[in-house]
Amino acid sequence: AAEASTRRLLDLPENASRSLVVVLTRGGRRSARALARVSGVDVVVMGGADVDEPIPPAEVGDALVLHASRQGQGLTLARVYLPAAANEGASPSERPSIVDVSPWSVETRRATLTADVRELEANLARWEAEGADAAQVSRQRARLVAMQAELDGLAPPPVPSDRRALAATFVELPPDAPREAEVTAAMEALARRVNDHNRIALADWAPEPPAEGEPRFVGSAACASCHAQAFEWWRNHPHGRAYSTLEVRHKQYNLTCVGCHVTGYLQPGGSTVTQLGEDGALRNVGCENCHGPGSAHVASDGTVASARTDVPERICVGCHNPEHSDHFMYDVYRRTLIVPGHGLPPAGGTP
Template sequence: MRRLVAGLLVLSALAGCPRKDVRAPEPAPPPNPAAEAPAAQASQAPGAILFFSADVRGYLGPCGCSENMRGGIARAAFQVREARQGALPVLFVDGGDSLFGEPHLKPEQVPQEERKARALAEAYRDMGLAVRAVGELDDTRGAGFRQSLGLPELASGAVKVLPAGARKVGLVSASASAGLVQGAARARAAGATFVVGLFRGTLAEAQRAVSSSAAGVDLVIATHTASEFDGEQNTLTRDAVPVVAMQSKGRSLLRVDLTYGPTPGPFTQQRTAEDSEREVTSLDRRLALMDAEINRPGIDPQLKALKQDKRTELAARRQALLTAPLTPTGEGDGFAVRFVPLESTLPSDPQVQAVVNAYDADVGKMNLEWARAHGQDCPAPAKGQAAFVGNAACAECHAETLPVWEGSKHHQAWKTLEDVGKQFHLNCTGCHVTGWQQPGGVCRLDKVAGRENVGCESCHGPGSLHVEDPSPTNVIAQPGQTVCVTCHNPENSPHFDFATYLPKVLGPGHGATRGVKQ
């Protein structure tokens, strides 16, 4: 009997112990408030941060021809991703006209521009794009190509309402005052308390649209520029309905900070602290002056390095002012508008930079392959017209001039592209070779050999007639400022000053004593 009882006790004890081969299920862990908090906090956040881009025109980054050039999708991505490290929800919206820079492409441009549009689309996805308006330039390769990129779109006349913490934000795409009014009403009916109009027009057109009606929007962004170089500045009008125009080609982002009061109500525009605004304006002026000095031809390298360090310090100070969280100025809902210039000293997002690097690696090969398969030589010069002969022919009579050219940056123009792997990028080649797309010049990327660099004929025109019969009267061009700015334009050489740059290309036998016609 005792054995039976002992056996039952052992079985009972074993039954209470899980066997090694059949593990008892572990109890569910207790709720983790820290893990569940972010989603709940995001839906009740007392504010939000909105980033806008517009009129990017197919630019992944600046050309890099000058020091300290603004722009770059990887720098924009860093700003968005950095803001997402904070407690407030962040929305990134694009205003359109971003995929392409021209309404029509030449056949040789198609491979590069389509590849670039795909790279931009990939970057936008990495940035968590909420929605983008559709502009005319986005359809350069047709609506089918645009839609194949798979980006969330907002068609003209459409409305999108997005959660933004404890409030909702409405986005309206319109090209007229009536469209803003109707779209704003629809957005508010869907629960939006802050409405942004993405206006398909210029700054002046957007101002007229909101002046003719209250429009029902809180902020209007003009997503078009009137001409190629009208988008050089960031502009904010201080009207009843503020209107914004950003620098084109991805050189700046617009940041809108929303702050919410205890209960929803009309949004009032907050001014950033006056002292901060004054300091930012002052820093802008100092940075512009510093850029002009750093880009001055012939600047001493040590002095340039010192000035570059100082510029980096000034840019960091301005960036801190532009991205610091805003303190609500009242008890109700408010918003503040700030531009974030994408300075060259700002960090780039590694993930998006990898997208840009992949594009750079691909596009040169694609362009070269296209040129070999489909390229056409430039037409021959018309009878009696001059042809290109190259620097060697010039040097036979102008031996004292050649060292002047060899000591200039024009002599290194092709190498500067090779150093960054862009010698077969169509956006760059034209200003780094002689006779690009001219009769008797070079029209194929696979036949650049012998035409590299900015040679004599880039400024003086094709020289065959002058070589055959040397005379001052048959030099095609007497170069002046109008010739220089074909490449040294505001986009590629924003700090170019003819009077400052001119002496750097003069020398014995090259205008040093007799001057250059202007």
């Protein structure tokens, strides 16, 4: 349907002399590639693709497909070159295709080729040591020579004087980047709608109960009577205020966000997006996210040990990953959590 609509628009008389035809889509990669193959389309900008890394321009048919960035974490900037000679006397479908002159594309190809060359070199050494078929090894060695030649010849192409061209780059946005008021308002309205919907639709979503004899999550306040210093320190730590950072953004019921701002999320005896323990005891990133569910430890006045005292890195990197915490270093961060009453002897000799 999107392709047919695009063709009808291109057939309108007022579009016959357009210098550049850009199509915006949120339909995913397959839809973007289909639109790029419509005769007369020059650039397709794809939004909404959930990918970890920015995507450089991709040539599809006679068009280029651009990715508009992920979750507003950056901007794909495109500089378009439209020499007059490239547009004279030609309809959109008759003009030569637009050329990608992005250094970004070249460097991405360089990284891919470098990795492929190293892998093939290692394979060739292994195959020869194992006495693999000589003809097959010879074909792969010829392939290696071709790959190396392409790698050696990689360079950003010059901007042509007689064809339209595009150079794209990706700019990561810092958290304090200026915000467009209209876009900010639209995003906040979306966050409110998602929040309101999930709060009602998922109200009855209860956590899975723990297996018989296994502990459940009880919340950090249950630790305070025996670990007063650690509890007071935690209350003023970002972990102890994590849930409020969602509330002010109307995202406390957002399934993408909440798991890293509460305790025991989707774990047996833990929490869900709408059920956070008795009186909200499992709000925030609490003690039990690191040390394990504590009901047995609390009920025994500490004679039953908590599940973990030395917290492995895997516990942290579920949330402190490159997407959310790109400067996270486990050993450095862990040292900041070792304080009196929490890994060190209590100050003044009291808990």
